Amino acid sequence: MQEPPHGELLRRLRTTAGRTLAELAAAAHVGVRTLSDIERGVARRPQRATIEAIASALGATAAERAALLSIGRADPATPESAPDVVVDFTGRGRELSKVLDHLRDDRPGIVLVSGGPGIGKSTFAAEALRVHGVPWVHVDLAGQTTSPLSALDVLRRLVTRATDGAEEAPAVLDAAAARWRGISADHPHAVLLDDAASEAQVRPVVEAAAPGTPVIVTSRSPLAGLDAGLRVQVDPLHPVDAHSLLERIVPDAADDPALATVADQCAGIPLALRIAGSRIAAGVDDVHGFLGAMRAEERRLGALRHGDRSVESAFAVSYERLPVATARLFRSLAVIDGTSFDARTGGAALGLDDVTAEDALEDLVDLGLVEPRGGNRYHVHDLLRAFGADRIVAEDGPGTPRALRERLHGTVLGVLGRAARLFASESVRGGRAEPEFGDPTAARRWITAEVDHWWAAFRAAVSDGRHGEVARIATGLEWFSNLWPAWGHWYELFGDAVDAAHTVGDRASAARLLGLQTWAALMERGDRAGALELATRGLADAREADDDAVSASAEYHVAWAYLALRQPERALPHIDAAIDGNTRTGDDAALVQCRSMAGAALHLLGRHDEAIAAFRAVLRDLDRVGGGDPGAVFTRVVALEEIAKSANALGRWDEAREAADEGFDAASEMSWDTGAARALRQRAEALLGSGETERARRDAERGMALVDADRADAQAGAVLGELRELLDRADGGTPGVESVRSGDRLAAPPAD
Numbered sequence: 001m002q003e004p005p006h007g008e009l010l011r012r013l014r015t016t017a018g019r020t021l022a023e024l025a026a027a028a029h030v031g032v033r034t035l036s037d038i039e040r041g042v043a044r045r046p047q048r049a050t051i052e053a054i055a056s057a058l059g060a061t062a063a064e065r066a067a068l069l070s071i072g073r074a075d076p077a078t079p080e081s082a083p084d085v086v087v088d089f090t091g092r093g094r095e096l097s098k099v100l101d102h103l104r105d106d107r108p109g110i111v112l113v114s115g116g117p118g119i120g121k122s123t124f125a126a127e128a129l130r131v132h133g134v135p136w137v138h139v140d141l142a143g144q145t146t147s148p149l150s151a152l153d154v155l156r157r158l159v160t161r162a163t164d165g166a167e168e169a170p171a172v173l174d175a176a177a178a179r180w181r182g183i184s185a186d187h188p189h190a191v192l193l194d195d196a197a198s199e200a201q202v203r204p205v206v207e208a209a210a211p212g213t214p215v216i217v218t219s220r221s222p223l224a225g226l227d228a229g230l231r232v233q234v235d236p237l238h239p240v241d242a243h244s245l246l247e248r249i250v251p252d253a254a255d256d257p258a259l260a261t262v263a264d265q266c267a268g269i270p271l272a273l274r275i276a277g278s279r280i281a282a283g284v285d286d287v288h289g290f291l292g293a294m295r296a297e298e299r300r301l302g303a304l305r306h307g308d309r310s311v312e313s314a315f316a317v318s319y320e321r322l323p324v325a326t327a328r329l330f331r332s333l334a335v336i337d338g339t340s341f342d343a344r345t346g347g348a349a350l351g352l353d354d355v356t357a358e359d360a361l362e363d364l365v366d367l368g369l370v371e372p373r374g375g376n377r378y379h380v381h382d383l384l385r386a387f388g389a390d391r392i393v394a395e396d397g398p399g400t401p402r403a404l405r406e407r408l409h410g411t412v413l414g415v416l417g418r419a420a421r422l423f424a425s426e427s428v429r430g431g432r433a434e435p436e437f438g439d440p441t442a443a444r445r446w447i448t449a450e451v452d453h454w455w456a457a458f459r460a461a462v463s464d465g466r467h468g469e470v471a472r473i474a475t476g477l478e479w480f481s482n483l484w485p486a487w488g489h490w491y492e493l494f495g496d497a498v499d500a501a502h503t504v505g506d507r508a509s510a511a512r513l514l515g516l517q518t519w520a521a522l523m524e525r526g527d528r529a530g531a532l533e534l535a536t537r538g539l540a541d542a543r544e545a546d547d548d549a550v551s552a553s554a555e556y557h558v559a560w561a562y563l564a565l566r567q568p569e570r571a572l573p574h575i576d577a578a579i580d581g582n583t584r585t586g587d588d589a590a591l592v593q594c595r596s597m598a599g600a601a602l603h604l605l606g607r608h609d610e611a612i613a614a615f616r617a618v619l620r621d622l623d624r625v626g627g628g629d630p631g632a633v634f635t636r637v638v639a640l641e642e643i644a645k646s647a648n649a650l651g652r653w654d655e656a657r658e659a660a661d662e663g664f665d666a667a668s669e670m671s672w673d674t675g676a677a678r679a680l681r682q683r684a685e686a687l688l689g690s691g692e693t694e695r696a697r698r699d700a701e702r703g704m705a706l707v708d709a710d711r712a713d714a715q716a717g718a719v720l721g722e723l724r725e726l727l728d729r730a731d732g733g734t735p736g737v738e739s740v741r742s743g744d745r746l747a748a749p750p751a752d
Contacts, residue, residue: 008039009064009067009068010035010038010039010054010068011039013058013060013064013068014039014058017058017059019058021035021036021039024054024057024058027057028050028053028054028056028057029053030050030053030054035054038050038051038054051068051069052065052069054068055068055069088245088248088249089123089127090237090241090244090245090248091237091238091241091242091244091245092120092124092234092237092241095124095232095234096124096127096128096131098230098232099111099113099128099216099230099232100128100131100132102229102230103128103132103190103214104132105229106212107211107212108212108214108215108229108230109206109215109227109228109229109230110202110206110215110216110217110226110227110228110229110230111125111128111214111215111216111217111228111229111230111231111232112216112217112218112219112222112223112226112228112230112231112232113125113216113217113218113219113232113234114218114219114220114221114222114223114231114232114233114234115220115233115234115235116220117220117271117381117382117383118269118270118271118272118381118383119234119235119236119269119270119271120234120237120270120271121194121218121219121234122192122194122195122218123270124232124234125192125194125216125218126138126192128216129190129192129214129216132190132214134188134189134190134214135187135188135189135190136189136190136191136192137158137161137162137189137190137191137192138161138191138192138194139154139157139158139161139191139192139193139194140194140195140339140340140379141154141193141194141195141196141197141201141202142195142197142338142339143195143196143197143198143201143219143220144195144197144220144382145337145338145339145382147337147456148197148198148201149201150201151173151200151201151202151203151204151205152171152172152173152176152204152488154193154201154202154204154205155173155176155177155179155180155204155205155208156171156176156488158180158183158191158205159176159179159180159183162180162183162184162187162189163183171486171487171488171524173204176208177204177207177208178208180205180208180209181208181209181210184208184209184210184213185210188210188212188213189213190213190214190215190216191205191209191213191214191215191216192216192218193205193215193216193217193218194218195218195219195220195339196217196218196219196221196223197219197221198221198223199223199225199226202217202223202226203226235268236267236268236269237268237269237270237273238268239260239263239264239268241268242263242264242266242268242273243259243260243263245263245270245273245274245277246259246262246263246273246276246277247259249273249274249277249278249280249281250277250280250281250287252281253280253286253287256287256288258287258288258291259287261291262276262280262287262290262291265291265295271381271383271384272315275315275318275369276290276317276318278318278366279317279318279321290317293317293320293321312387315369315383315384315387316387318369319369319387319391322363322364323363325360326360326363326364327391328350329346329347329350329352329357329360329361329364330364330369330370330388330391331388331389331391331392331395331396332349332350332388332392332404332408333346333349333370333380333385333388334380334385334386334388334389334392334401335349335389335392335401335404335405335408336349336380336408336453337452337453337456337457338450338452338453338456339379339452340373340377340378340379341377341378341379341450341453342376342377342378342449342450343355343357343358343361343376343378344357344415344446345408345412345450345453346358346361346378347360348407348408348411348412348415349404349405349407349408349411350404350407351407351411361378365378369384370384389401392404405460408453408457409456409457409460409461410457412450412453412454412457413454413457413458413461413469413473415436415446415450415454416447416450416454416457416473416476416477417472417473417476418436418437418443419437419443419444419446419447419480420443420447420476420477420479420480421476422437422439422440422443423440423443423444423479423480423482423483424476424478424479444480444483444484447480447484448484451487455489458470458473458493458496459496461473462496462500465503467500467501467503467504468500468504470496470497470500471497471500471501471506471509471513473497474493474494474496474497474513474516475497475509475512475513475516477493478516481516481519481520482634483671483672485523485524486524487524488524490516490519490520490523490524491517491520491521491524491525494513494516494517494519494520495517497509497513497516498510498513498514498517501513507541507542507544507545508541508542508545508547508550510538510541511538511539511541511542511545511550511551511553511554512538512550512553512554513538514534514535514537514538514541514554514557515535515538515553515554515556515557517534518531518534518535518538518557518560518561519557521534522560522561522564526717528561528564528565529565531560531561531564532558532561532562532564532565534557534561535554535557535558535560535561536558536561538554538557538558539551539554539555539557539558541554542554542555548581548584548585549581549582549585549587549590551577551581552577552578552579552580552581552582552585552587552590552594553578553590555574555575555577555578555581556574556575556578556590556593556594556597558571558574559571559572559574559575559578559597559601560597562574563597563600563601563604566604568600568601568602568604568605569605571597571601572598572601575594575597575598575601578590578594578597579591579594579595579598582594588621588624589632591621592618592621592622592632592635593635595614595617595618595621596614596615596618596635596638596639596642598614599611599614599615599618599639599642600638600642602614603642603645603646603649606649608646608647608649608650609646609650611642611643611646612643612646612647612655615639615640615642615643615646616643618635618639619636619639619640622635622636622639633666633670634670634672634675636663636666637663637666637667637670637672637675637678637679638675640659640660640662640663640666640679641659641660641663641675641678641679641682643655643656643659644656644657644659644660644663644679644682644683644685644686645682647659647686648682648685648686648689651689653686653687653689653690654686654690656682656683656685656686656689657683657686657687657690659682660679660680660682660683660686661679661683663675663678663679663682664676664679664680664683667679673706673707674706674707674719676703676706677703677704677706677707677719677720677723678703678719680699680700680702680703680706680723681699681700681703681719681722681723681726683699684696684697684699684700684703684723684726684730685726687699688726688729688730693730696726696730697727697730697731700723700726700727700730701727703719703723704720704723704724704727707719707720
């Protein structure tokens with residue numbers, strides 16, 4: 001069942017049941033105002049318990065109940081992982097007017113919003129952008145965590161989020177800045193940089209943005225070194241506004257004089273006010289009961305480390321009344337890495353299943369102890385995280401945080417391994433299914449969305465000296481890395497794994513991992529000389545390991561590095577050695593890739609008829625040994641591209657076009673945009689050669705649109721250069737011939 005906007009579903013179910021607002025409110029034991037707010041969309045994320053009661057009173061079906069419970073849980077208007085735009089925003093009218101006036105300038109520059117913890121900086125910034133009325137992107141700079149984002153990480157996330165995940169962001173600072181400049185010029189977005197720790201995180205982002213791009217930065221620090229056009233200090237709410245906010249959160253208690261006392265006890269801190277209001281609105285305490293408990297907690301807590309006593313007492317009242325299992329989950333959230341997380345990661349430290357974790361997290365959202373974020377993700381304010389960390393030590397013992405973190409990391413890395421296995425060869429998977437992911441698309445989405453968590457877990461494994469685990473994780477990511485070459489940390493990840501393998505004296509693993517680091521040197525860094533050095537080290541390790549399969553793989557990577565350096569004559573002996581080794585081991589899939597490498601060498605040597613014959617044989621071998629594995633699919637696309645390339649060099653336009661058509665279809669099916677662009681490049685060459693200039697131009701433009709203009713990985717940069725050169729020839733009417741420059745780029749084979 002599709003959920004209608006906001007509360008329209010509830011209104012429809014109520015009228016279908018023939019109930020008035022008053023009748024349904026009485027049956028569900030909720031206030032008429034509460035029910036009306038949900039239907040009007042004022043309460044955009046209503047309490048779960050309230051919705052459950054309404055659904056029961058309506059006699060809703062299972063599907064209707066599920067749809068009702070989803071109201072507000074994934075608001076498409078909010079950028080992914082961004083703070084919610086709250087409908088009950090209260091006060092701060094003077095500050096908001098100043099910001100809006102500034103944003104309306106032609107060149108607004110930076111708005112810096114500073115203030116203490118829990119003061120509502122992010123909510124204020126989100127409200128300003130909502131009222132300003134332009135699309136906006138959000139990046140949490142993780143200023144209060146142990147690993148704040150670098151300027152490069154911030155730029156890359158801006159690129160990805162501004163394109164709704166359609167583009168892989170560049171992995172080099174200058175390229176990322178250039179890409180962000182282009183996006184912000186062509187498709188204006190406002191930007192919210194949330195929780196900045198330093199000027200260094202922000203300055204390169206602002207300098208790269210197109211003129212006129214509105215940028216709001218929030219920080220606990222005044223960031224005095226930042227050239228801000230407007231600085232706004234967010235202070236605690238005025239007592240009248242604090243009381244008004246509580247009245248909006250708990251409209252049924254608006255007439256109770258004690259509500260003003262609760263507001264006073266919260267000291268005007270919006271975080272504390274929302275937690276107090278959520279607790280009362282949930283019906284767990286009435287106003288007087290909550291106020292009494294809050295005063296008792298304040299006396300018990302004494303002097304507090306994280307700010308005003310009344311603020312933490314609001315936390316404590318809500319926490320102390322949680323069910324045991326929910327309180328345990330809340331405490332465990334303190335050890336989570338990253339700024340936002342999904343239900344699977346949220347329950348990982350306790351080993352909870354997704355459904356149990358999500359139910360508990362939604363209960364915590366209802367009470368204001370966890371913040372909902374876009375994309376069905378969650379966020380814990382760092383004050384609440386610190387509060388939870390204190391509670392872990394006090395209630396579970398000083399050794400518990402480490403134990404929880406180890407379980408979290410172990411679970412996250414386990415999920416990573418299972419997700420990555422979906423991209424591995426059949427021989428690696430061993431026929432095992434991964435039921436937690438319906439398909440590779442879901443697995444890829446998890447790997448990229450949860451990268452902050454599994455990357456932190458991987459680095460912890462490196463720091464803890466878990467060498468075997470480090471090597472195993474890196475090896476498992478081999479095939480997935482081909483699909484996400486612009487992540488930016490593959491070289492580091494595979495390098496850590498090489499060191500781990502060497503530490504335990506496992507030369508065979510070290511050799512294979514050096515092959516993967518060779519791939520990263522070529523595809524991520526474009527470092528051809530460095531790739532040859534790594535591949536040569538891998539070959540030395542392989543020879544020490546005295547393993548035919550490992551040696552064949554190492555010879556393959558040395559050959560690849562030589563081909564990348566345009567030294568095919570030096571590559572051929574290593575290709576022959578790789579073929580011999582794989583023949584001895586009977587590895588047909590590896591033999592196919594080696595023969596593909598031989599074909600590439602023949603092409604670079606100008607022996608085009610032989611190259612075509614070699615790649616035709618590769619295609620036959622793929623059909624014979626099975627072409628469904630990721631490596632085989634990559635190899636097929638490369639083989640078809642190379643056939644088209646050599647056919648173009650020989651002027652056999654129809655043959656080239658046929659191969660390019662097939663390669664484009666195969667690359668598109670596996671969502672390999674760069675491979676599809678390479679196929680279009682060869683097809684455009686064939687069309688230009690046969691005199692179809694306009695069609696050639698369209699293919700070249702289509703290919704360029706498939707690849708980020710400033711991606712830093714070598715294969716993308718090379719194909720873009722070739723497409724631009726071909727487009728210039730099409731515009732100038734030059735006859736189609738295989739570009740001499742095409743020899744500078746080796747068609748990228750898989751990592752192994």
